[in-house]
Amino acid sequence: MSRALADILLKDKLITPQQFQEALDAHKSRGDSFIRFLINKKYVAETKLLQYLSQKYGMPAINLAKYEINADIIKLVPVELARKHNVIPIQHNKGTLVCAICDPTSVLSLEDIKFRTRLNVEAVLTTYSSIDVALSKYYSNSNMMVEAVSFFQKSKEKGAEIDILRPSAIQIESGAETDKDAPVISFVNNVIVEAVRKGASDIHFESYEHRSRVRFRIDGILHEIATVPNEMRRALIARIKVMSQLDIAESRMPQDGRIKIKLEGSEVDFRVSTMPCLFGEKAVLRMLSKGNLQLDLTKLGFEAKPLEVFRKGIYQPNGMVLVTGPTGSGKTTTLYSALSELNQISDNVSTAEDPVEYNLEGINQVQIHKDIGLSFAAVLRTLLRQDPDTILVGEIRDLETAEVAIQAALTGHLVLSTLHTNDAPGTVIRLMNMGVQAFLVASSVNTIVAQRLLRKVCEKCKEPSNVPMHRLTELGISQDIAVQLKLFRGKGCAACNKTGYKGRVAVYEVMDFTTPLKEMVLANCTAIELKRAAVKEGMRTLRMSALQKVADGVTTLEEALAMTGAD
Numbered sequence: 001m002s003r004a005l006a007d008i009l010l011k012d013k014l015i016t017p018q019q020f021q022e023a024l025d026a027h028k029s030r031g032d033s034f035i036r037f038l039i040n041k042k043y044v045a046e047t048k049l050l051q052y053l054s055q056k057y058g059m060p061a062i063n064l065a066k067y068e069i070n071a072d073i074i075k076l077v078p079v080e081l082a083r084k085h086n087v088i089p090i091q092h093n094k095g096t097l098v099c100a101i102c103d104p105t106s107v108l109s110l111e112d113i114k115f116r117t118r119l120n121v122e123a124v125l126t127t128y129s130s131i132d133v134a135l136s137k138y139y140s141n142s143n144m145m146v147e148a149v150s151f152f153q154k155s156k157e158k159g160a161e162i163d164i165l166r167p168s169a170i171q172i173e174s175g176a177e178t179d180k181d182a183p184v185i186s187f188v189n190n191v192i193v194e195a196v197r198k199g200a201s202d203i204h205f206e207s208y209e210h211r212s213r214v215r216f217r218i219d220g221i222l223h224e225i226a227t228v229p230n231e232m233r234r235a236l237i238a239r240i241k242v243m244s245q246l247d248i249a250e251s252r253m254p255q256d257g258r259i260k261i262k263l264e265g266s267e268v269d270f271r272v273s274t275m276p277c278l279f280g281e282k283a284v285l286r287m288l289s290k291g292n293l294q295l296d297l298t299k300l301g302f303e304a305k306p307l308e309v310f311r312k313g314i315y316q317p318n319g320m321v322l323v324t325g326p327t328g329s330g331k332t333t334t335l336y337s338a339l340s341e342l343n344q345i346s347d348n349v350s351t352a353e354d355p356v357e358y359n360l361e362g363i364n365q366v367q368i369h370k371d372i373g374l375s376f377a378a379v380l381r382t383l384l385r386q387d388p389d390t391i392l393v394g395e396i397r398d399l400e401t402a403e404v405a406i407q408a409a410l411t412g413h414l415v416l417s418t419l420h421t422n423d424a425p426g427t428v429i430r431l432m433n434m435g436v437q438a439f440l441v442a443s444s445v446n447t448i449v450a451q452r453l454l455r456k457v458c459e460k461c462k463e464p465s466n467v468p469m470h471r472l473t474e475l476g477i478s479q480d481i482a483v484q485l486k487l488f489r490g491k492g493c494a495a496c497n498k499t500g501y502k503g504r505v506a507v508y509e510v511m512d513f514t515t516p517l518k519e520m521v522l523a524n525c526t527a528i529e530l531k532r533a534a535v536k537e538g539m540r541t542l543r544m545s546a547l548q549k550v551a552d553g554v555t556t557l558e559e560a561l562a563m564t565g566a567d
Contacts, residue, residue: 003027004105006034009044014052019043035103036128046127054125057104064088064100064130069138073097076117079139079227080210085109088126088134096120102128184235187228188243192270192285194225196263201287201328203270205240207233207280219455219504220328223497230280237274237281244272252276256355259285271355288357295340300333303548306510306540313447313512314338314416320409322396323449324421330453330506331418332357335392338416339363342390350386352379353394368394376401384408393417399435406436409444422565423542424448424511425530428521442518450509452542452563454555455501461493467557475547475561488553505554507545507564512537 010020015038022041026032038044054061067090076097077089087109091098097119101109104125114121191214195203200216212233214226228236241248244257259270269288274281297307313321321338323331336358343349343362354368354376364386366379376393377400383391388408395418396402409415421427427448431441465487472482490500511517511534520530535541540548546560 002034002036002103005103006038008056008105009038012052012056014049015043039128046129050125050127053104057125059104059123059125061125062090062100064090064126064134067100069134071138074138076119077113078116078211080208081113081116082139083135083210085112086128086131086135087113088131088138090124092119096122098122098124100124100126100131100134102126102131184232184239187232188236188239191225192261193263195285195287196268203285203287205233205236205283205285207277207282209279212236212280218497219499219501220453221455221499233280237283240272240283240285241274244270246272246274251281258355269358271357295337297337297341300330300337301506301549302508302510303540303545305538306508306545309510309512310338310447310449310508311341314342314414316414316446318409318412318414319446320405320415320417320444321447321449322417322419322427322445323451324419324424324427325451326420328453329451331451334449334451334506335416335418336360339390339392342414347389348387349390349392350383350388351392351394352376352383353392377404380404380408384411384413388413390414390416395419396431396434402431402434402436406440406444410440421450423527423531424450424509424539425534426527428513428530429527438521438524442513442521445513447513448511450511450542451506452546453504453506454546454549454559454563455499456503456505456554457488457556458490458493458496458500458502460495460502461491461500462488462553463491465489465556471557477547485551486553487550487557489556489558500556501559505549507542507549509540509542509545511539 006015006020006023009015010017019038019041023032023034023037026037027034035044035049039046039049050061053059069088069090073089073092076092077087077099082088085106086102088100089097090100097113097117099110099113099121101123102125103109104123110121110123191203195216198216198218200218201220202217204215204217204222206213206215207230210230212228212230213224214228215222215224217223237251238248240259241255241257244259246255246257254273254275256274257272259272261268261270271286271288272283273286274283297311302310310321313319323334325331339349339351339360343360345362348364349362350364350366352366352368354370356365356367359365366374366383368374368376368379376395376397380391380393380401381404391405391408391413393401393405393415396405405415405417419427419430421430425448427450428441428445431445432438467487469479469482472485473479477485490496490502492498492500496502514537516537517530517533520533525533531541542564543560546555546564549555550557550560
């Protein structure tokens with residue numbers, strides 16, 4: 001937009017054609033801003049330019065140096081937006097954000113800020129030099145660092161301590177401010193403490209062109225927690241690699257590791273994954289807190305009939321029980337709960353996992369290492385020579401693993417595993433698409449479970465919700481039942497971070513792979529036909545299960561519809 005403003009100055013004869021050409025040449029050769037070049041060359045006086053633009057565009061002009069801007073207002077416009085558009089937010093009142101700009105022709109800049117902040121934006125004019133000073137003052141790296149670290153200082157009062165459990169244990173107090181504690185070390189450890197206390201399932205350290213940020217996944221939704229200067233990002237990743245015993249010199253390839261800490265008397269495991277991105281490495285820490293692991297099938301969210309079908313499947317002497325769903329849908333918890341119930345002194349229970357997420361006493365767990373040839377298929381073949389009764393395969397990803405798992409199921413073993421499919425009937429088609437023959441699927445699979453996690457309505461701010469009758473009838477709910485339904489929503493409070501949701505509950509679609517369904521598979525039926533037949537036999541779909549949670553007041557109608565597909 002700097003070129004557009006220079007054109008206007010030329011047209012109104014505030015600069016000469018020769019001066020314009022000089023600015024154009026500087027822009028082409030060095031990428032200089034047209035207006036900044038003209039100001040630096042003293043072809044245009046900043047104060048006169050400000051007066052001219054104010055009169056021409058009917059916009060108020062201010063002396064930005066006289067404003068002391070509140071930090072909460074500065075946070076409304078992220079640093080990359082402020083620097084990209086040369087904008088400084090100065091006031092916020094009743095949904096309107098007042099921003100100081102230096103180029104009134106930059107309409108798209110204001111639209112971008114309006115879109116990103118979701119606020120009405122009004123502009124006032126100031127000088128280019130004032131904007132530069134304000135950007136340096138309010139968006140400097142030192143200020144960003146102070147803001148990022150200070151966010152976590154509230155943890156300090158609770159006196160939390162982290163023990164990194166390895167041969168040379170390191171103990172760091174949360175919120176420590178002593179001279180010997182490096183800022184990066186304090187920051188990373190305080191992030192971990194805050195994530196544990198907020199009940200986050202994942203921590204994301206992300207690097208972008210103009211900034212880096214930290215996000216927590218809480219109840220399935222990512223929330224931005226802090227922004228940190230780019231100069232800090234390499235040190236952050238290096239610290240995480242040191243804690244998880246990864247190669248700090250390797251930044252071109254993904255790496256996986258683990259961190260085990262002791263916090264306030266309880267042990268917490270983190271699965272660590274680093275990945276090279278365009279502007280640096282990204283690290284994701286997935287929290288595996290054994291204290292939060294629910295190993296009781298009756299408390300996972302199963303309804304009575306689906307739980308009966310699932311238990312029938314896992315208590316078969318042989319065959320396969322498959323659990324499907326997207327990443328983070330709770331498949332591991334369901335399988336571990338099943339293993340916990342099957343873990344008897346009379347049985348040999350073994351697993352092949354990548355990675356081993358939780359250590360279960362009495363179960364032989366094997367970690368997959370592809371780089372040395374220890375694949376799922378290789379471990380499965382070995383486990384079959386270990387006199388197993390029950391085998392868990394972390395995931396069936398390819399035809400080789402599927403074939404070995406099926407052979408195990410057909411030779412007197414119970415096999416539990418996971419796949420990534422949308423629903424239970426689709427799992428059968430997925431196996432055949434991998435290359436497994438239909439008769440092998442029909443003869444080996446006992447039960448298939450699809451699942452999702454729904455956010456629960458916050459009990460602290462729960463209130464009745466009015467849903468139009470036509471919306472309920474569109475979902476197949478009869479008018480008689482719809483009239484009696486009491487629906488709820490979360491108003492939003494401090495306990496749920498103003499989201500209206502707190503915690504999650506699982507919903508299940510359990511398909512008993514009966515003889516009639518197997519005959520349909522052998523007759524090359526489609527997934528849709530298989531699903532219709534399963535529903536006729538009594539299978540409750542994910543949508544049905546989710547709507548039951550709505551009727552029970554556990555979740556909202558919006559959440560149920562968003563997380564489950566139409567039947």
